[in-house]
Amino acid sequence: MKRYHLRSGNLPATRKSKQGPVTAKTKFEPVPSWAKLPMGVTFHGDATSVAVDSKDNVWVFNRGSDPIAVFDKEGNFLRSMGQGGFDRPHGIEIDGEDNLYLVDDNGHQVQKRTKMGKVVWTLGTRGKPAPWQGGGMFNRPTDVAVNPANGDVFVSDGYGNSRVHKFDAKGKHVKSWGEPGTDPGKFSLPHNICMVGTDRVAVCDRENFRVQIFTTGGEFVAQHHIHHPMSITHGRGADSCLYVGEMGPPPVQAGVPDLGNKVSVITPDGKLVTRFGASLPGQAPDQFTAPHGIAVDSEGSVYVAEVAWTFYYSRQPKPPLGEVVSLRKWKRVTRNKDYADYTDFDLFNRVDESANYESVAARGYKTATLMTKSKISNLCNLRNLCSR
Amino acid sequence: MTKTKYEPVFGWPNLPHPMAFKEATSVAVDSEDNVYVFNRGKWPLMKFDCDGNFVETWGAGEFDRPHGIFIDHDDYLWLIDDMGHFVQKRDRKGKVLLTLGERGKPAPWQGGGIFNRPTHVAVHPKTGDVFVTDGYGNSRVHRFDRRGKHLISWGAPGSLPGEFSLPHNLCLMGDDRIVVCDRENFRLQVFTLDGKFVTQHHMHRPIAIFAGKGADTNLYVGEAGAPPVQAGVPNLGLRVVVMDRAGKTVTAFGAGTSGEKPDQFMSPHGIAADSEGSVYVAEVSFTAFGSQQNPPREVVSMRKWRRA
Numbered sequence: 001m002k003r004y005h006l007r008s009g010n011l012p013a014t015r016k017s018k019q020g021p022v023t024a025k026t027k028f029e030p031v032p033s034w035a036k037l038p039m040g041v042t043f044h045g046d047a048t049s050v051a052v053d054s055k056d057n058v059w060v061f062n063r064g065s066d067p068i069a070v071f072d073k074e075g076n077f078l079r080s081m082g083q084g085g086f087d088r089p090h091g092i093e094i095d096g097e098d099n100l101y102l103v104d105d106n107g108h109q110v111q112k113r114t115k116m117g118k119v120v121w122t123l124g125t126r127g128k129p130a131p132w133q134g135g136g137m138f139n140r141p142t143d144v145a146v147n148p149a150n151g152d153v154f155v156s157d158g159y160g161n162s163r164v165h166k167f168d169a170k171g172k173h174v175k176s177w178g179e180p181g182t183d184p185g186k187f188s189l190p191h192n193i194c195m196v197g198t199d200r201v202a203v204c205d206r207e208n209f210r211v212q213i214f215t216t217g218g219e220f221v222a223q224h225h226i227h228h229p230m231s232i233t234h235g236r237g238a239d240s241c242l243y244v245g246e247m248g249p250p251p252v253q254a255g256v257p258d259l260g261n262k263v264s265v266i267t268p269d270g271k272l273v274t275r276f277g278a279s280l281p282g283q284a285p286d287q288f289t290a291p292h293g294i295a296v297d298s299e300g301s302v303y304v305a306e307v308a309w310t311f312y313y314s315r316q317p318k319p320p321l322g323e324v325v326s327l328r329k330w331k332r333v334t335r336n337k338d339y340a341d342y343t344d345f346d347l348f349n350r351v352d353e354s355a356n357y358e359s360v361a362a363r364g365y366k367t368a369t370l371m372t373k374s375k376i377s378n379l380c381n382l383r384n385l386c387s388r
Numbered sequence: 389m390t391k392t393k394y395e396p397v398f399g400w401p402n403l404p405h406p407m408a409f410k411e412a413t414s415v416a417v418d419s420e421d422n423v424y425v426f427n428r429g430k431w432p433l434m435k436f437d438c439d440g441n442f443v444e445t446w447g448a449g450e451f452d453r454p455h456g457i458f459i460d461h462d463d464y465l466w467l468i469d470d471m472g473h474f475v476q477k478r479d480r481k482g483k484v485l486l487t488l489g490e491r492g493k494p495a496p497w498q499g500g501g502i503f504n505r506p507t508h509v510a511v512h513p514k515t516g517d518v519f520v521t522d523g524y525g526n527s528r529v530h531r532f533d534r535r536g537k538h539l540i541s542w543g544a545p546g547s548l549p550g551e552f553s554l555p556h557n558l559c560l561m562g563d564d565r566i567v568v569c570d571r572e573n574f575r576l577q578v579f580t581l582d583g584k585f586v587t588q589h590h591m592h593r594p595i596a597i598f599a600g601k602g603a604d605t606n607l608y609v610g611e612a613g614a615p616p617v618q619a620g621v622p623n624l625g626l627r628v629v630v631m632d633r634a635g636k637t638v639t640a641f642g643a644g645t646s647g648e649k650p651d652q653f654m655s656p657h658g659i660a661a662d663s664e665g666s667v668y669v670a671e672v673s674f675t676a677f678g679s680q681q682n683p684p685r686e687v688v689s690m691r692k693w694r695r696a
Contacts, residue, residue: 133621162621181623181644182592188614188624207618209574210590225575225590227547249553250615253572256498256527258546259553272548 017237019300019332022265027333028276028302030285034075034329041066041077045309047327049103049143049231049293051094053115056297060305060327061092061102068092068100068117073297075329081117087126090158091143091192091293101144101153108138110155112171121171123155132160133180137173142191143231147216149198154216156190156203164190164203164218177218182208185220192231192293194242196268202242204229211244213268224270227260231294231304241265241273245291245304247311248281255280261288263302263330276330281312283325289313291328300332392630393696394641394667396650400692401440407431411678412670412689414468414508414596414658416459418480421662425670425690426457426467433457433467433482438662440692446482452492455523456508456557456658460516468520470505475520486536488520497525498545502538508557510566517581519566521555529555529568529583542583547573550585557658559599559607561633567607569594576609576635589635592625596659596669606638607631608667610656613646613676626653628667628693641693646677648688656691665695 035058037043046063053059056073066080067089087107094100099120100113109124123137130136139160146153151169162180164187167173178187188207196202196213200221203212211229213221231245246260253259262277281289290311291304306312308326313319401423403409410429417423421438432454433447452472459465464485467476474489488502495501504525511518516534527545529552532538543552553572561567565586566579576594578586596610611625618624627642643652655676656669669691678687 159617179623180621182611182625186623188592188618188621207614207624208592223590225588227553227573246547249572252524253553256545256553258544258548258551259572260547 017235017239017298017300019235019237019239019298021239022235022241022273022300022332024274026265026274028263028274028330029333031075031301031329031331032285035060035071035327036075036077038077041069041080042323043069043326045313045324045326046307047293047305048089048307049092050295050303050305050327051092051100051293052295052297052303053094053098054096056299058295058297058303059092059094059100061089061293062305062326063089063307063310068102073299073301090141091156093144093146095146095151096148101146103141103144103155105140105142105158108140110138110141110144110153112153123153123167123171129160133162135161135163135176135179137165137176143193145193145195145201147195147198152216154193154195154201156193158190162187162190164193164201164214166216166218175218177214184212184223185214187212192229192245194232194234196234196242197240200268202232202234202268204232204244206230206247211242211266211270222270224266226264226266231291233294233296236296236298236300239296239300240268242268243294243296243302245288245294246277247290261291263288263291263294263304285328288328289324289326302330302332304328304330391639392665394628394639394693395696397440397666397692397694398650399440401425401436401690402442404442407434407442407445408686409434409689410686411672411674412658413454413672414457415660415668415670415690416457416465416658417660417662417668418459418463421664422480423660423662423668424457424459424465426454426658427670427689428454428674433465435480438664438666455506458509458511459660460511461513464511466509466511466518468506468509470507470523473503473505475503475506475509475518488518488532488536494525498527500526500528500541500544502530502541507555510558510560512560512563512581514563519558519560521558521568523555527552527555529558529566529579531581531583540583542579549577549588550579550583552577556595557597559597561599561607562605565633567597567599569597569609571595571612587635589631591629596656598659598661600661601663604661604665605633607633608659608661610653610659610669612655613653626656628653628656628659628669650691653691654687654689667693667695669693 043064067082070078090105091103112120142158153167191206192204228247230247249259257279289308293305306326409427431445435443455470456468477486507523518532556571557569576589593612595612614624623644654673657672658670
């Protein structure tokens with residue numbers, strides 16, 4: 001059978017999924033105390049950011065004793081690395097070959113490392129910020145996304161720059177876009193970034209309360225209004241949804257229920273599919289305090305890393321003593337078997353922009369025989385959404 | 389078609405020494421283009437002509453904390469006292485005609501009652517029905533008939549359509565829509581008069597809104613500045629956006645940086661336009677800026693932009 005990989009050579013192994021798209025009926029339930037931390041290993045209340053590799057191991061780039069901590073999907077501690085290597089961890093991404101991309105905001109640098117921790121390249125110079133809001137690289141960068149089709153790297157930058165920078169796979173600067181402001185294409189604290197398929201990037205424009213969608217060339221495509229979006233990631237395989245971590249409200253609305261501190265699952269064109277998280281912030285398993293980093297594994301489970309100490313507990317009149325919860329796992333309960341074991345390349349690239357059920361079935365793909373007509377049609381719609 | 393241009397008027401209005409606003413808070417214009425400034429100084433209601441000449445003052449000691457003023461189609465004044473938890477209808481001389489809520493008696497926080505720190509009022513031009521955003525402690529819009537009888541309330545805390553995070557201002561759009569500044573949700577929400585959600589428009593912290601009168605169907609929206617984490621970053625709010633009824637921007641003015649210069653805003657909080665199309669903006673600039681100076685001082689809190 002002929003396989004269609006329209007845009008690139010290597011199939012990104014990390015994108016495999018056993019799950020279909022999230023729907024309004026999809027349920028997520030919190031897994032209490034998921035991570036098991038050996039005595040002496042601590043996040044200091046700021047697990048900060050999280051990514052999942054091809055084996056469903058979970059990498060937590062955090063502000064505690066062990067900046068890069070690795071767990072298996074049951075939450076067992078595997079190993080750690082990176083001690084002394086960072087000023088302040090902020091964001092992590094893992095590509096299809098399990099390389100790590102690490103963003104250090106106060107260090108003003110972005111690093112690519114192998115999974116063994118060896119530095120492949122470094123962008124920016126540690127401790128040397130570009131001029132504030134000047135457009136250079138970097139001034140407190142926040143997050144990174146990697147295009148599975150060609151390895152291009154996108155960096156949101158960040159607390160001091162209102163820009164997105166694009167690099168090729170070797171780290172060569174290609175272009176930058178954005179400026180301070182509220183109009184389309186401008187930013188007020190671009191805080192997180194992810195790919196949408198292989199031809200769009202989504203940016204959490206945090207203090208503008210919106211997610212902006214761009215082409216990989218930086219052209220504005222759309223904006224989705226959402227409460228204080230702080231973190232974003234894409235679903236895996238046939239799940240084209242975006243997962244957005246919403247920060248709580250500003251101090252003037254402190255204590256008011258149902259303002260942020262939730263994960264919203266949206267379609268690429270911005271429709272709300274489902275949400276989870278309790279009404280108010282806190283330490284209970286179903287609560288959030290500052291969902292700062294987010295990732296999805298091959299089973300569709302969602303990991304959320306929080307800056308619980310920095311953004312929440314340190315600002316309380318009486319901060320609690322000891323460790324506070326800053327890493328969450330929410331298990332996806334329902335499962336759509338028909339989409340099992342297909343990668344997004346299989347599913348998205350077998351159908352082109354004009355595809356429909358008949359054209360997919362006519363090509364004789366196994367998927368067409370496995371899936372119902374409505375599910376194929378749904379898939380075509382998803383593909384078309386991503387390419388629009 | 390050329391874009392409508394606005395230019396700032398320096399030093400409007402003229403304040404008889406030693407009268408002061410502390411901060412102007414909110415502004416409204418009557419049918420004769422008199423301008424009423426509801427402020428947090430010792431002279432809570434000050435009236436000026438449109439050239440900025442002082443006319444009269446009243447209301448000393450009668451308010452806990454002025455927050456909003458609206459003038460209806462019959463030139464009655466509606467005054468909102470957020471810390472006092474009440475809304476008052478007065479004639480232009482200051483005589484009280486109707487009071488909604490009870491001074492100093494808040495409804496339970498976020499409980500849906502009337503009121504917990506209400507923010508603004510709008511009156512229907514035909515039926516006289518009264519709509520109140522409520523506010524800092526309630527996430528609601530209340531509707532009353534012209535005599536003050538409560539009809540319905542809608543809203544709840546949240547960020548989904550029909551929910552609010554600090555409903556801070558509102559206006560009628562035509563005679564069948566209510567537009568609410570859902571300030572900390574960074575959006576305007578449009579409702580029917582019965583509270584049914586119609587649509588939302590994304591904006592930067594919309595804090596003040598005014599519907600043009602007569603042939604002017606535009607909406608004038610004041611955008612508040614950015615939160616502390618973005619302090620000093622330019623072009624984040626601090627401007628007035630003029631938009632059509634579909635939410636499309638017609639034009640905007642304001643330097644986009646915080647300061648006391650004629651073309652800058654510090655914290656736009658109330659807005660109104662007169663019959664010539666000039667726009668008045670009242671600011672809570674003492675709260676936002678002046679109170680944090682050493683020593684604290686009163687700063688510019690009233691702006692007029694002339695339609696050129």
